[in-house]
Amino acid sequence: MTSESAPATGSIEAVSVDEAADVVEEIVEDAASAPRERLLIALDIDGTILLEDETYSPGVVDAVAEAQRLGHEVMLATGRSWEGTRHILEHLAITPEYVVCSNGAVILKRVGAADAGASYERFHTEEFDATEVLQLLRDHLPSARYMVELPDGRRLYTDHMDEWNVSRADRVPFEQLSAQPVSRVVVVSEDDTDEDFVDLVSRIGLNEVSYAVGWSAWLDIAPQGIDKATGLELVRDWLGIDAARVVVIGDGRNDIGMFRWARAHGGRAIAMGQGPDEVLSEASELTASVTEGGVTAVLKAL
Secondary structure, eight states: OOTTTSOOTTOOOOOOHHHHHHHHHHHHHHHHTSOOOOOEEEEOSBTTTBOTTSOBOTTHHHHHHHHHHTTOEEEEBOSSOGGGTHHHHHHHTOOOSEEEEGGGTEEEEEESOSSTTOEEEEEEEOOBOOHHHHHHHHHHOTTOEEEEEOTTSOEEESSOOTTSOOTTEEEOOGGGGGSSOBSEEEEEOTTSOHHHHHHHHHHHTOOSEEEEEOSSSEEEEEETTOSHHHHHHHHHHHHTOOGGGEEEEEOSGGGHHHHHHHHHTTOEEEEOTTSOHHHHTTOSEEOOOGGGTHHHHHHHTO
């Protein structure tokens, strides 16, 4: 509030109703614009800001915009590749400095100013030799569909799926998937459930990699020790944000790592209401489901 808007301390000044309303409005605006300590807010995509039909959770676009207006760093931490993530950023109208993709194996960095035309480059990537794990999975899931993401962002796949964004992707024989190091392996088996996959990975012992089982028998495999948490810790350090000022929101098994990371450092780990019990139990807080606008409720309460 400007000095001209209010009477001097200890004095009383009679003003009209309209003038009083203007003073109150300025006070409210000043309070809303008061500097707040910056938060790093990392949002999962599928089941968190997006519904199953790819529509957005109620109110999330406006809630993200408001969180940004307050000065917080709102970013995405997803299992999706960059090709499947970039249009989400555009729809949310955010240009965070970093984006964590491929379950932490790939980190994109913004190039240039944070405006609507900002572009991103692959800034940090992890990779591993997937030969052994691919063959092990093929032995147990011969009819599954396989895709690998290469460190440069290109992808190779064995069979087309409508759910896969195959831009910058080539269909190849299975044997070519492991011809060079990869950043990620994706396996989809339409004949199995997510519970079947959970049982499979425990039986075959995928000990040399990190893995996450999705909702519909979708298995994501990353280099050993790599998940959303490792990517977010790098980002947090680069941004210089205290670990206790982190808020992560997700709904799936691939969010468990970032939940544990946030909780261990005094941050907030918030699970969407529709998540499985094993995910909910790892969170420090619960919010409403994605269909009920769970993320919107959290962001509005900041």
